[in-house]
Amino acid sequence: xxxxxxxxxxxxxxxxxxxxxxxxxxxxxxxxxxxxxxxxxxxxxxxxxxxxxxxxxxxxxxxxxxxxxxxxxxxxxxxxxxxxxxxxxxxxxxxxxxxxxxxxxxxxxxxxxxxxxxxxxxxxxxxx
Numbered sequence: 715x716x717x718x719x720x721x722x723x724x725x726x727x728x729x730x731x732x733x734x735x736x737x738x739x740x741x742x743x744x745x746x747x748x749x750x751x752x753x754x755x756x757x758x759x760x761x762x763x764x765x766x767x768x769x770x771x772x773x774x775x776x777x778x779x780x781x782x783x784x785x786x787x788x789x790x791x792x793x794x795x796x797x798x799x800x801x802x803x804x805x806x807x808x809x810x811x812x813x814x815x816x817x818x819x820x821x822x823x824x825x826x827x828x829x830x831x832x833x834x835x836x837x838x839x840x841x842x
Contacts, residue, residue, distance in 0.1 A: 721784065723772060724764040732799045736770055745774045757785040761795050767802055 736744065748754050754775055758768030765772055766787065775782040789795045 721763070723758065723760055723784070725769060725772075726764050729764065729766050729795065729799055730769050732796060733767075733769070733803055741770060744770055745778075748774050748780060749778060753780060754782045757783040759785045759787055761787050761789050766795050766799050 748771065754768070754771040756768065756771065758772050758775075759766050768782075771782060774780070787795075787798065789798065
């Protein structure tokens, strides 16, 4: 369910770092679009008030005092939230072939690690 909000949300650096960082130009374009619209078109997706998608939109909206909508998701644990983040990123159109390959690897290693109850460290990013 999406609701309009100006709530203070939590940023989990592990969740945030699973996503590709926007370039300066991409961030600036997003910021201009949000300011022009007076809102973020896409809701900020949260799990227990922790952002799982929409970190940049949240930062822009809070910086410019622009209301935003949130969409609450339910997960049984952090691993499920991470899997959702990775799968959601895989569906993004702005990823390069290299980034798509990296995300496929994250999905594979995360699934295997979950099956074995292990954590996986990919390039300094601990997945589980």
